[in-house]
Amino acid sequence: MPYIELDKGYKIHYIEKGKGKNLVFIHGFLGSSWLFEAQVELFSSNYRTIAIDHLGHGKSDKPESELYELAELAQYLEETLSKLIGDEKVILVGHSMGGMISLIYATNPNLAKRLEGLILMSTAPKLNNPGLVQYIKDLKSGEMSLKDRETIETIFIGLCFQRKARKEQTELIKEFVDLTLQNEEYVGLRTMESILNNFNVENKLKDISVPTLILTGDKDIFILPDDSKSMAQKIPNSTLVILTPKIGHMIQYEATDGYNKAIESFIREL
Secondary structure, eight states: OEEOTTSSOOOOOOEEESSEEEEEEOOOOOGGGGHHHHHHHHHHTTSSEEOOTTTTTTOOOTTTTOOOOHHHHHHHHHHHHHHHHOOOOOOEEEEEEHHHHHHHHHHHHHTTTTEEEEEEEEEOBBBOOOOHHHHHHHHHSSOOOOOOHHHHHIIIHHHHHHHHHHHHOHHHHHHHHHHHTTSSSHHHHHHHHHHHHHHOOOOGGGGOOOOEEEEETTTOOSOHHHHHHHHHHHSSTEEEEOOOOSOOOOOHSSSHHHHHHHHHHHHHHH
């Protein structure tokens, strides 16, 4: 099982396959590289495809001493990439919270120099969803728990997947719930706190200089499609693809063919 050891001694888990351009997938809140196993397999025929577990997530170390600020997760990601591929450039694909970390990359000159291209999935430059803000407040107050199966099966799955996917992909949903419940609550609460209070790159979107693909589902209730539309107007050299019909937050599962084709087309045009 491949790991990178950071200077602090933390171990970061990743999966990797293929050769060519570096295509790096990073997951969102309570996720892991598991969410991109199918993409690693598919795109590895043409590219060196990598999916990384952020610190605190998946099979990576989960130190309780860390704050799990998004800016810190971006720095740990950069250290992981440096140890894995040196100073080679990457096409960075970030989903949801991973998209926010990708936006930190693209708007930080020291990190942006690594980027050859940027793919933003179901994400936003700041948190704008009032329902999600309330969800965070309920978690912080203890009214809900990230370790409670019923909470994950109802509220979290309801935010992530549209009804059609929930009905048709039952085995996927079950595994998704099981893996989500393996997370440490302190990691989830601290990353949520960072998203809510300390993340906002709206005023920096105009400074993104690399070609950017923005992907969203037309019925995403977790991070609303309007956020993607707004980003497309503000990021130079960006392309917006809205996946339909009735596609939710987990676009790689709910609109797999359209999602994969959009990424392949974007990479070939770089």
